[in-house]
Amino acid sequence: MTMPDVTSAALSRTNYLKITLASVFNGLFKAFNTNKTSWIGLGVFVVVCLLAIFAPLIAPYDPLDQSILYRLKAPSAAHWFGTDYYGRDTLSRILWGARISLTIGLLSISAALVIGTLIGLIAGYFGGRTDIIIMQIMDVLLAFPSLILGLIVVAMLGPSVGNLVVAIALTAIPPFARIARAPTIAVKNREFIEAGHALGYSHWRLMFGHILPNIAPEVLVMGSLWLATAIRVEASLAFIGLGVNPPTPTWGGMIREGFENILDSFWLALFPSLAILIVVFSLNLLGDGLRDAIDPRLKGEQ
Amino acid sequence: MTGSNTKSGPILDVQNLTTSFRVDGAWVPVVKDVSFSIGKGETVAIVGESGSGKSVTALSIMRLLQENQSQIEGRIRLDGEDILALDEPAMRDVRGGDIGMIFQEPMTSLNPVLKIGYQVAEVLRRHRGMSASHAEAETLRLFDLVRIPDAKRRLNEYPHSFSGGMRQRAMIAMALACRPKLLIADEPTTALDVTIQAQILELISELQQDIGMAVMFITHDMGVVAEIADRVVVMLRGDKVEEAPAAGLFAAPRHNYTKMLLGAVPKLGGLGESTTPRRFPKLDENGVGEEPANEPDRRAETILEVKNLTTRFAVRGGVLNRPVGSVHAVENVSLSLAAGETLALVGESGCGKSTTGRSILRLLQPAAGSIVFEGQDLMAASPAELRAARRRMQMIFQDPYGSLNPRKTVGAAIAEPMRVHGLKSGPEANVRVGELLELVGLKPEHALRFPHEFSGGQRQRICIARSLALEPSLIVADESVSALDASVKAQVVNLMLDLQKELGLAYLFISHDIAVVERISHRIAVMLLGEIVEIGPRDKILSNPQHPYTKKLIEAVPIPDPAVKRERGGLITEELKSPIRTLDWTAPPRRYLSAGEGHLVMAH
Numbered sequence: 001m002t003m004p005d006v007t008s009a010a011l012s013r014t015n016y017l018k019i020t021l022a023s024v025f026n027g028l029f030k031a032f033n034t035n036k037t038s039w040i041g042l043g044v045f046v047v048v049c050l051l052a053i054f055a056p057l058i059a060p061y062d063p064l065d066q067s068i069l070y071r072l073k074a075p076s077a078a079h080w081f082g083t084d085y086y087g088r089d090t091l092s093r094i095l096w097g098a099r100i101s102l103t104i105g106l107l108s109i110s111a112a113l114v115i116g117t118l119i120g121l122i123a124g125y126f127g128g129r130t131d132i133i134i135m136q137i138m139d140v141l142l143a144f145p146s147l148i149l150g151l152i153v154v155a156m157l158g159p160s161v162g163n164l165v166v167a168i169a170l171t172a173i174p175p176f177a178r179i180a181r182a183p184t185i186a187v188k189n190r191e192f193i194e195a196g197h198a199l200g201y202s203h204w205r206l207m208f209g210h211i212l213p214n215i216a217p218e219v220l221v222m223g224s225l226w227l228a229t230a231i232r233v234e235a236s237l238a239f240i241g242l243g244v245n246p247p248t249p250t251w252g253g254m255i256r257e258g259f260e261n262i263l264d265s266f267w268l269a270l271f272p273s274l275a276i277l278i279v280v281f282s283l284n285l286l287g288d289g290l291r292d293a294i295d296p297r298l299k300g301e302q
Numbered sequence: 303m304t305g306s307n308t309k310s311g312p313i314l315d316v317q318n319l320t321t322s323f324r325v326d327g328a329w330v331p332v333v334k335d336v337s338f339s340i341g342k343g344e345t346v347a348i349v350g351e352s353g354s355g356k357s358v359t360a361l362s363i364m365r366l367l368q369e370n371q372s373q374i375e376g377r378i379r380l381d382g383e384d385i386l387a388l389d390e391p392a393m394r395d396v397r398g399g400d401i402g403m404i405f406q407e408p409m410t411s412l413n414p415v416l417k418i419g420y421q422v423a424e425v426l427r428r429h430r431g432m433s434a435s436h437a438e439a440e441t442l443r444l445f446d447l448v449r450i451p452d453a454k455r456r457l458n459e460y461p462h463s464f465s466g467g468m469r470q471r472a473m474i475a476m477a478l479a480c481r482p483k484l485l486i487a488d489e490p491t492t493a494l495d496v497t498i499q500a501q502i503l504e505l506i507s508e509l510q511q512d513i514g515m516a517v518m519f520i521t522h523d524m525g526v527v528a529e530i531a532d533r534v535v536v537m538l539r540g541d542k543v544e545e546a547p548a549a550g551l552f553a554a555p556r557h558n559y560t561k562m563l564l565g566a567v568p569k570l571g572g573l574g575e576s577t578t579p580r581r582f583p584k585l586d587e588n589g590v591g592e593e594p595a596n597e598p599d600r601r602a603e604t605i606l607e608v609k610n611l612t613t614r615f616a617v618r619g620g621v622l623n624r625p626v627g628s629v630h631a632v633e634n635v636s637l638s639l640a641a642g643e644t645l646a647l648v649g650e651s652g653c654g655k656s657t658t659g660r661s662i663l664r665l666l667q668p669a670a671g672s673i674v675f676e677g678q679d680l681m682a683a684s685p686a687e688l689r690a691a692r693r694r695m696q697m698i699f700q701d702p703y704g705s706l707n708p709r710k711t712v713g714a715a716i717a718e719p720m721r722v723h724g725l726k727s728g729p730e731a732n733v734r735v736g737e738l739l740e741l742v743g744l745k746p747e748h749a750l751r752f753p754h755e756f757s758g759g760q761r762q763r764i765c766i767a768r769s770l771a772l773e774p775s776l777i778v779a780d781e782s783v784s785a786l787d788a789s790v791k792a793q794v795v796n797l798m799l800d801l802q803k804e805l806g807l808a809y810l811f812i813s814h815d816i817a818v819v820e821r822i823s824h825r826i827a828v829m830l831l832g833e834i835v836e837i838g839p840r841d842k843i844l845s846n847p848q849h850p851y852t853k854k855l856i857e858a859v860p861i862p863d864p865a866v867k868r869e870r871g872g873l874i875t876e877e878l879k880s881p882i883r884t885l886d887w888t889a890p891p892r893r894y895l896s897a898g899e900g901h902l903v904m905a906h
Contacts, residue, residue, distance in 0.1 A: 011732040011749045016714040019750055023709075191704035195765070197665055199719045199772065200692035209718075213709045 031217075031293035038289025044282035052098035061089035063096040063249045072265045082267045084257060090268060093249035094275050100250045101279070104161060105230040108168035113223045115169070116176020121215075123177065124184030125207050135181065138174040146171035146233055154242040161244055164237065168230050179222045183215040217294045225287035228280040235276050251276050311382065312339035313483050313516040314363070319376040321355070321362045329373065332358050334540040337376075340484065345510065345517040347531035347548070349524065349563065351787035352758075355540040356520045360486050363518075364403060365393050381483055399429045402477030404470070406489040411473055412461040418472050419445075419457030425479040444475040448505060466651075467498035474505065481513065488520045495650035495814065500858040503529050522787065524567040525817070525860030528552060536560050548864045565590030566788035567862040568817040575841050579644060579822050581799050582792035597799055601824065602641040605775055605808055606662070606695075611635045611671035613654075613661045617882055630881045631657040632668070633832040633889055641775060642802060644809040646819040646840070648855070649829035654881065655812045658829070659778040662810070663697055664688055676775065693723050696769035700781035702761035706753040706768075712739075713749025716768045723772060738767040742797060759790035763797065770801070778810045783818060795822050816859050820844060825900070828852045831881045833892070838901030848895075848903040 032038050051058065060080075067087035075082045081090035123134040141149070146168075153167035187193065188211060196206045237243050238252025246253060251272040258268025319336045322329040333355040340346045348356045361367050362374050365385070378385050380400055388396065397403070405411045413421060422444060423437035432440060438457070445453035448471040461469060470490060477485055487506065491499035507530055510517055519530055527534055527548065534551045536544040536559065544557040555561045562585050573580055576596045584591030613632040616625040631654040639645050647655045661668045664680055673680040675695060683691060699705040706715055716735045720726045726734055736746035742763040753761055762782060769777060779798070783791040795818060801807055813819050819826060820840060827837040828851065836849040847853045893905040 011713050011717075011735050011746065012729075013714070013717070015750065016711045016717075019711050020709070020714070023752065191699045191701050192707045194665060195697065195699060195705045195768075198663055198692060198697040199722070199768070200689040201719075201722055202689070205722065210707050210710075214707070 031290050034293035035289035037285045038293075041282045041285030041287070041289060044278060045286060048098060048279055048282065049102060051095055052102050055092075055095040055099055059089075059092035059095045061092045063088060063093045064247050065089075072261060072268075074265070075267055081271045082265065084254075084265075084268050085261060088249075090254070090271055093254060094251070094272055097249040097251045097254060097272065098275065098279075100161070100244055100248065101231050101234055101276075104164050104168065104234045105227050108165045109172060109223055109227045109230050111165065111169040112172035112176050112226070113219060116173040117180040117212075117215075117219050119173065120177035120180025121184050121207055121211065124181040125188055125203070125211065127185070131181075134177070138177045141170070142174040142178075144171070146229065147236055150233055150237055151240070151242060154237060159237075159242050159245055164234060164244065167237075168233055171233065172226050172230060175226065176219065176222060180215055180219050183218050184211055187211050187214045217290075221287055221290045221294060224283055224290065228283035228287070231276065231279055231283075312341045312379075313344075313381055314340040314518065315377075315379040316359075316363065317377040317379075319359065319362060319374070319378065321358050321367070321372060321374050324371050332540050333362065335376075336535075336537070336540075336542045338535050338542065338545060340516040340518055342483075342516055343510065343514045344532050345507070345519055345530055346533045346535060347519045347521060347527045348535050348537060349521060349527055350537035351522055351563075351789065353539065354537040356537050357488055359537070360403070360488050360518065360520055363486065364397055364401060366397075395429070398425055398477075398482075399480045400482055401484045401486060402480065402482035403486045403488065404473045404477050404490045406492050412464075412469055414461050417458055417460055418464065419459075422472065422476045422479055425476050429480040440479070441475070444479060445472075447478070447509065448472070448475045450475070465498075466494050467501065470494060470498075470502055471505070474502075474509070478509065478513070482515055484516045484518065485510075486518045486520070489522070490519075491526060492521070492523070496816070496860075497650065497854060497858040499526070500860070503860075506530065523860065524564055524788070525862040528862045528864045528866075529860045531864075536563065552862070552864050561590050562586065562789055564862065566792045568821050569862060570817045570820060570856065570859050571844060573820055573841070575845070577839055577841055578824060579799055579802075581796045582821060585789050585792050597803060599824075600642040600803065600806065602806065604638050604640045605676050606637075606639040606810075607672075607674040608638065608662060609636045609672045609674075611658065611661055611668055611673065613657050613666055613668045625885065627882050627884045627887075630654075630832045630883050630887075630889075632661055633881075634892065635671070635829075635832075635834055637827055637834065637837065639776065639808045639810060641808050642806045643825065644802065644811050644823045646811045646813060646823035646826045647829060648813060648816055648819055648826060650814060650855070652881065653829040654832040655814075655829050656780050657832075659697070659780050659810055659812050663692065663695055663778060665697070690723075693719075693725075693772045694774050695776040695778070696772060696774040697778045697780060698762070698765050698769055698782040700784055702758050702765060702785065703753075705765050706761060708753055710752075711749065712751055712753060712756075712764050715753075715764070716749065716771050719768060719771050725772065734771065738770055739764075741770065741801070742767045743793075757790075759786050759794060762786065762794050766794075766797065766801070770805075773805075774807070776808045776810065778812065780812045781814070782811075784813065784815060791818065798822065816844075816856060828855065833904065835904045835906075836902070838898065838903075842898055842901045846897070848897045848901075849906060 032042065065088060070083045070087040071085060073079055073083040079089050079091065081094065083089055119134060123131040149171045150167040153170060154163055157163040157166065193206055193210060196210055234243065235252030238250045239256045241256070243250045243253050254272040255269050258272065262269050316339065317337050319333055320331055321333040322331045336359060338346065348359060350356045363378055374386060380396065385393065385396055412418065419438065419441050422441045426432045426437040426440050427434070441457060442453055445457065450456055450468060450471050464472060491502050494502060503526065506517065521527060531548045534546060534548050535542055536557065538559045544551070544560045551560065552564065555564055565583055565585055578596045578599045580596045581594045583593050611632055612634055614628040614630055617627040617629060618624065619626040635658055637645060647658060649655045657666060660666045662673055668681070675691060678691060680688065680691060713735050716738055717731045720731045720734060735749050739746055739748055744760065744763055753764065756764065783794050786794060798809065799822065802809065811819065811822055823840050825838065826840050826843040827834050828843070828849065829835070830851045836843060836847065836852045843852065844856065847856055894902040895905055897903050
């Protein structure tokens with residue numbers, strides 16, 4: 001790095017921010033390169049997201065359009081993935097269903113990530129009694145399998161997109177709290193945090209300005225892995241009838257409907273299942289690859 | 303020794319050793335064309351600063367480097383046998399069999415879940431084919447040999463109950479288990495306290511005389527070299543720059559780098575009767591400059607007054623995790639510090655010197671005592687007042703790698719404290735960052751880089767710049783130069799002295815290294831088990847120590863001159879006592895006797 005004739009004007013906050021951001025992107029790029037399969041995961045996931053966003057433009061039919069004449073048709077040139085019991089186009093329903101799955105997944109995991117990280121950060125940073133109480137509560141929540149907890153919440157609140165987001169977020173908060181707490185404890189014992197105390201920094205500044213950027217990679221990797229889980233849980237809830245109300249297309253709901261005709265029209269269950277598989281698989285590839293990059297045990301070997 | 307297959311000639315003969323590592327697909331040589339040999343019963347010291355390739359040389363001889371990431375060229379003969387030609391199973395017989403090795407970190411080189419006796423016996427069973435009972439008897443003999451007291455009981459203990467010095471003894475016992483022809487010691491005393499270091503060095507040289515093995519001793523410490531080496535190989539960035547008998551090397555170093563290494567070693571007692579600090583001579587790879595004069599005495603009014611400071615940590619135990627005792631880390635410590643003055647706090651690990659520093663800044667909560675800083679009672683300060691007070695009292699830490707946030711640019715790190723305390727903002731702060739970097743000998747453009755792009759010494763300068771950003775009057779330097787190479791250490795000490803002169807800073811300089819302390823301090827306080835046992839002017843403490851512990855500490859400092867062979871009072875194996883006390887323990891009344899002006903000694 002050669003710096004031609006730096007004046008003090010260059011030593012500004014915006015410049016530091018620019019350099020820090022550049023380094024973050026550089027690090028991210030390197031992380032993706034550590035295990036190249038994460039590029040594949042990212043690529044597939046981005047394609048799925050684009051398909052979901054542009055579903056209204058690319059879906060060949062209206063997902064709710066019923067047609068008695070075209071009931072339970074096998075895949076053909078007109079209906080690539082066939083049609084269901086009401087004669088609705090499966091491909092269009094999968095594309096529209098992706099919007100529901102991804103919306104619920106992204107919203108619930110974002111909420112869980114923010115809240116869980118905050119809880120873990122506070123527990124890990126303050127330690128002692130605060131830590132014990134918070135983590136005991138998290139452990140109680142963690143003791144419920146996420147599907148059961150989701151089931152209870154949806155059964156109580158009723159099935160709607162908002163309630164599903166709440167239910168899934170609730171199941172995902174404890175793991176995020178745990179994932180954030182462990183590195184927080186490690187980082188808070190590093191000397192630069194003690195140096196921060198000596199420099200008169202507030203707890204707030206140390207937690208969010210100094211510890212958070214250092215634990216962010218771990219939390220974000222966890223986020224990509226849990227996004228897959230959230231999509232799975234949403235589908236599972238829809239499968240047992242606790243998803244977004246019909247006729248709105250959801251992948252889990254489509255599998256359930258397809259299940260009733262599985263012996264003569266297997267594609268009705270197969271294609272939405274494949275959709276879930278692809279999304280979950282791509283997110284796992286992405287998350288596992290990135291986890292390799294931040295795993296300190298693997299760092300020396302590259 | 304088996305004797306019959308021992309040919310005449312050197313035990314270890316290294317010819318044209320070149321070791322390269324693969325970095326981004328290209329082979330980068332780390333050790334370049336190095337040749338040396340070690341005869342029977344001889345100790346050869348390999349000396350160099352970090353990055354000189356001295357440890358890689360040892361690992362090449364042991365063939366312990368990762369195979370696909372490194373390549374070794376040249377010839378290494380052990381007792382006439384080419385060990386680079388051996389296959390891996392044969393090499394395993396050599397490791398631990400013909401060559402024993404001890405490492406720097408005794409804390410991590412023993413398996414924590416196995417009994418120590420078992421770990422040593424395992425070597426005997428593996429390499430000498432002994433039965434379990436036979437091996438245990440031999441282990442006991444080895445423990446006696448390395449002077450582990452109460453050996454029989456300690457065989458059945460786990461590593462965590464061994465102190466650092468005792469662990470290193472156990473490691474030596476393990477290395478000696480197979481009567482190696484060659485012992486490779488890689489910085490074996492660097493992590494140990496100076497009194498323990500003296501014991502281990504004594505032990506190694508005595509064992510060598512008994513067994514007649516060759517010793518390859520890797521170190522960065524010229525004082526240690528003078529104590530132990532017959533011959534010295536000096537390495538610089540992978541090259542051997544000088545090889546000479548120890549006496550000759552110290553008397554007349556030829557290469558400039560050797561001169562610089564020797565110049566960077568402070569000689570204890572070198573400042574004689576003078577009372578003020580003295581800079582290190584100018585050091586670079588062209589050798590050593592003139593010895594500078596002492597700094598002028600600019601001590602002013604007292605700014606810090608600590609009285610009866612006590613800090614304890616609870617030790618919990620039992621089923622209910624109740625407090626069962628406490629570590630009396632700091633016990634009844636009183637000291638004062640004037641502007642422009644350096645008070646050094648010396649003592650061995652666990653003596654409470656770091657805790658004292660942190661308690662004064664109230665980074666730790668003291669149990670009792672008073673701290674008055676610039677007229678403000680810090681013990682009574684509210685959190686907000688305390689944050690404000692910390693602007694005037696700063697701390698520099700030991701580990702320059704750990705004390706900077708790796709995700710912040712240097713400039714942001716230095717500017718942050720100014721913005722937090724509202725001292726300067728916007729363009730004013732930016733200008734100040736550049737000035738501060740120049741003040742500590744760096745360039746303004748370094749502000750735009752990350753900490754990992756700097757060396758250890760540069761990082762320590764950055765830490766100093768950051769603490770100076772708040773214009774403090776007191777800096778607590780906790781082992782701030784201990785992790786640095788000798789030449790870099792000298793530069794940082796010089797920088798600290800310059801800053802003291804310019805800004806009238808007061809330093810509380812916490813260190814275990816008395817030789818460096820002599821250069822930088824006006825006054826010295828010696829700590830033992832949480833208490834100050836002796837405090838006074840530097841020249842008085844060093845030339846006329848009163849307390850037996852002070853005497854022992856000063857005696858243990860290695861003298862960087864092989865001509866001065868000191869007399870040792872036999873092999874001492876004592877360990878430091880523990881400062882853990884039961885809850886009902888009350889401190890015995892202490893009395894301090896005056897031994898001259900400002901020189902106090904605890905009655906003993």
